[in-house]
Amino acid sequence: MPPLELLYQDDHLVVINKPSGLLVHRSPIDRHETQFALQIIRDQLGKYVYPVHRLDKPTSGALIFALSRDIAKSLSDSFAQRDINKTYIAIVRGYAPEQATIDHALTEKFDKMSAKKPSKEKSPQEAVTHVRRLATIELPYCVDRYPHSRYSLVTAQPVTGRKHQIRRHLKHIGHPIIGDAKHGKGIHNRFFQNQYNCNRLLLACTELEFEHPLAGTRDNKGELYQRKLSIQAALDESFTNIIKQFGWQHAVNNALKPNSSDSVTPLLSKL
16 A cells, blocks of 8 residues: 555644545454554554544545654543544535534444444434535436436534444435445445446545644744644545536535645645
8 A cells, every 4th residue: 555645744643644445443343454544654654653533444534643642642632522623525415404413312333343342232322413515416317216316515524423423414314425335325326336436435534623732832843833733634536536527626625725824735636
């Protein structure tokens, strides 16, 4: 595998653009996998890294690793306290609502091969996601039961961090993400595979906003760490091709305009 794209790096943390299909770390669910983001970035940097959060295997985008235990704990606490803002882009079936807050509790899901098994059924946990529609398209193809097929481009901002939260929430409101083999609809997934040669889940974490754990202190060059980081991750070629064919470049760029001088990395590559 080629080197992972570095979106941000300093002496204490690194943010990568994780490709779709790559696990963050070893998992009993995918015992056959031999490559993991944690191992690749460790070898790439030549130093040990600590996972802070995770992205599902089929989801791409911005992923943080800490370079020490103390920074890992600080960032993990920020995630737990909901101090880190996450923005995802997805393509979903149907015309999604212009704006909605999905407040729907989720029961923790355990995979058959999961090492973590519940001793008893847990109560549903609070789960909240803000969704905004960016663009729509109606295609002249009878994919399901209608003569035409409709799709939407949306942003999703999860307030909580439940397993598969965005995927399950969008399914809950009747707009499953294209390419979602677990929570989506196969007939639409296959249409995108055959028509657009798109074989991935169309969900990507495109932006992370957070305060640097050492904000206000100076690095070894005497420069202050940025108080607020806004790190953006470009969509990959497969996702970008769909955006282009649907004429959604303007909608994507408007959604991801840098909002401060501390923004890091370009918005989208080659759109």
